[in-house]
Amino acid sequence: GENVEQHPSTLSVQEGDSAVIKCTYSDSASNYFPWYKQELGKRPQLIIDIRSNVGEKKDQRIAVTLNKTAKHFSLHITETQPEDSAVYFCAASKADKLIFGTGTRLQVFP
């Protein structure tokens, strides 16, 4: 079955710097790749997603890139702010079934 690996497990950056989180997946048939942000004690919330027919997608300070050949996708956050501090999960989906990565704890220091 599908396996999603996510790195790094923790990431600390200074406010204003960029943060990059990377994920790899195993099933080449996966076609939908969402990213979720989960603050402590709260529900996961979708922040951006990309489908397999697109290589890059941006939404203000966040962007996601997808390399189907290499089977990896990345989340890029620019101009980080303290409120970006949370755990970020990538996921890969085939036939509406999401397989999540292990999460990255991002800490943005003011």
Next chain:
Amino acid sequence: EAGVAQSPRYKIIEKRQSVAFWCNPISGHATLYWYQQILGQGPKLLIQFQNNGVVDDSQLPKDRFSAERLKGVDSTLKIQPAKLEDSAVYLCASSSLAGGRGEQYFGPGTRLTVT
């Protein structure tokens, strides 16, 4: 629109006891999911419903876990008997579109502690 509702928010039980969780998805969402999220890990799918039918329950420990969505709307997840390793947050999510085309909206979760 109203979000996914779950209850209770917290539950503490002793091992070998039973527990049930309830989920009400977003109105009109045909697909409903139950996930288990152990502390420090990503959510793991337990079961997926499309209307009142089970699409995928391959990760559900069927000797102790059961779930139903009888009328294709709200759903219950039951654990009987509970084990210590069942301590986790149980998340319900719903989606309006099948085939990987729809965003999944998560409920607030039920935090289960088994002592």
